[in-house]
Each structure stands twice: as structure tokens, then as C-alpha cells.
Amino acid sequence: MEFNNNFILGCSAIGAGLAVIAGIGPGVGQGIAAGHAAAAVGRNPGAKGDITSTMLLGQAVAETTGLYGLLIAMLLLFVKPLLP
Amino acid sequence: MGQGVLLSTGAEIDFMVHGVFSYELFGQEVWITTTHVCVLIVMLVLTVFSVIAGRTMKKAQEVPKGFQNVVELIVEMLDNMVGSTMGKNATGFRNYIGTIFIFILISNISGLFGLRPPTADYGVTLPLGLLTFTLIHFNKFKYQKVSGVIKGLCDPWPFWAPINMIGDVAVPISLSLRLFANVLSGTVMMALVYGLLSKIAIVWPAVLHVYFDLFSGAIQTYVFCMLTMTYISDAMTTE
Numbered sequence A: 001m002e003f004n005n006n007f008i009l010g011c012s013a014i015g016a017g018l019a020v021i022a023g024i025g026p027g028v029g030q031g032i033a034a035g036h037a038a039a040a041v042g043r044n045p046g047a048k049g050d051i052t053s054t055m056l057l058g059q060a061v062a063e064t065t066g067l068y069g070l071l072i073a074m075l076l077l078f079v080k081p082l083l084p
Numbered sequence B: 001m002g003q004g005v006l007l008s009t010g011a012e013i014d015f016m017v018h019g020v021f022s023y024e025l026f027g028q029e030v031w032i033t034t035t036h037v038c039v040l041i042v043m044l045v046l047t048v049f050s051v052i053a054g055r056t057m058k059k060a061q062e063v064p065k066g067f068q069n070v071v072e073l074i075v076e077m078l079d080n081m082v083g084s085t086m087g088k089n090a091t092g093f094r095n096y097i098g099t100i101f102i103f104i105l106i107s108n109i110s111g112l113f114g115l116r117p118p119t120a121d122y123g124v125t126l127p128l129g130l131l132t133f134t135l136i137h138f139n140k141f142k143y144q145k146v147s148g149v150i151k152g153l154c155d156p157w158p159f160w161a162p163i164n165m166i167g168d169v170a171v172p173i174s175l176s177l178r179l180f181a182n183v184l185s186g187t188v189m190m191a192l193v194y195g196l197l198s199k200i201a202i203v204w205p206a207v208l209h210v211y212f213d214l215f216s217g218a219i220q221t222y223v224f225c226m227l228t229m230t231y232i233s234d235a236m237t238t239e
Helices: A005-043 A046-078 B034-058 B067-115 B122-153 B158-196 B204-234
Strands: B019-025 B026-033
Touching: A005 A046, A046 B158, A046 B204, B019 B034, B026 B034, B034 B067, B034 B122, B067 B122, B067 B158, B067 B204, B122 B158, B122 B204, B158 B204
Parallel strands: none
Antiparallel strands: B019 B026
């Protein structure tokens, strides 16, 4: 079956939009990490520096999956791999 | 492109890598891109800084003042970071980790000065990831010997080896993609703001610059170095 290029571009845009939904997971994960860090600081205010750096490190690692979704969206929109 | 009142613009949205000029090498067309130029600028800045720093430290005084303070602060901070993460393994890695830390940091925040950050090009971050990969496996073979490496691969069962291998290969890919995608997302966001809202983009994008360039860039630099150190000291521990 033959598709014209505009159809493929439109579907790529929809796919890009769907791919960015991957951002939900890291959002929830980072929120949980920040919440637990806040609880930890409440329990032991002396360790605030250590807790903050550990939290930021964990959040940055958790962010990766969301960024993969973003990368897929970018590839679909700007590299256009599906076009013949 | 649909244009509302706010979005009316003649400006092109532009965040891709551009070729500056091309030349022939062994029958292949090779492009010098904006990334090369930006890496060169970053390298130039770092070289000038280090030459000046070296000259200052040659006539160092007992009580530091002025520029000597700054240099000592930077070196001490990086040393402490490596020392507190790697413990007794830190000796050989202070130079390397410090170097990539400064390079990635300056690359990430070069977006502030109107450059396209070199780390927003996968061609820059993949070699950094591969360097980490090489270091991990060199140290693994050096400290755990071949028997230890094979034992590590066959953990927990021998038929688990392919999955462990995929896990090993995923390390440099995820390291480099993380850095690349973070910086790229910042670059794209700033390009969208300047391109689509060019009429009202006055002064307030500075806030976004602080977040995307300074905060995000610094965090990602820290994360890259931290993970590199963790993986290397993991590889260096023998049972």
C-alpha cells in the first residue's frame, strides 16, 4: 500500500506526542524521591547536604527514561526516519 | 506553521548542528560543524585558563590571594569530590575526573554565551561514555583478573552471561544519552522560546537560561562524573 508523505509526517507527529507521555514516570519517581528526602531531612536535619546530593543524583538517573521518550520524539520530528 | 498574535514571527527556530565547511578525505566528504567550532572555543578557554593558573601557582604564596584563591578552591573541591566518592581508589583518578568535570561543565554552560553547547551533539558525549567504558573494563581486568571477570559474568548462573553482557554495554550508552538528551532538551527549549516568542522574549528568558543551562548543566555534569567514579570503583573492588 502507498502512503503519501504528509500522512507519514502526521503520524510521526502523533507518535512524537505519544512518546513524550514517557515523562509521566520520571515525574512520579522524582516526586517520590523528593518526598522521601524531605522526610529524611525532617528526621535528621544535620544530614541535609548528603541527603540533597543523593536525592539529586537519584533524580537525575531516574530522569533518563523520560529523556529516552523525548529522544524518540525528537527523532520522529526532526530526523524523520519513517519517510521513504 | 500556525501563527497567533504571540507566535507571529519571522525568526527561524534553529537548534540543529550546522556544517561550516566541508573537505574531502579519502574520497569521503567530511564536514566541520558548529560542534567542532564550539569544542575548539571551549578548549581554547580552558587552555588559556590553565596556562594562567599554572603561571600563578608557580609563584604561589603562603597566604593565597586573588586568583590563587580561585585555583586552589577549584582543585580542592574536585579533589574532595573524587576522594569522598572513590575512597582509597581515588589516587589515580583525580586528574581524569577533574578534567572531564571541568570540560563538561564549561561545555554545558557555554549556551549562556551564545554557543550551541557541544554536549548537545551525540558525537561529543558518546566518546565520553566510551572512555568511561574503557576505564571500567581496563580496571576490571587489572584488579579482578580474568577469572574474576568471568565469575562476574556468570552471576548468578552461567546462562545469565548474555544478559550481564547487555548490561555492561548499556552503561556507556545510557551515560552518554543521559547527558546528550538533557543538554539537547535545554537547547531545544531555548530555541523554541526565542523562535516562537521572539517579540516578547525580553529579559525573562534569563530565568530559563539559569535553569536549563546553569542548574541542569551542573547537575548533569555532577551525575556523569559521579556515575563514572562509582562504576570505576565498583570495577576496582575485589572480593
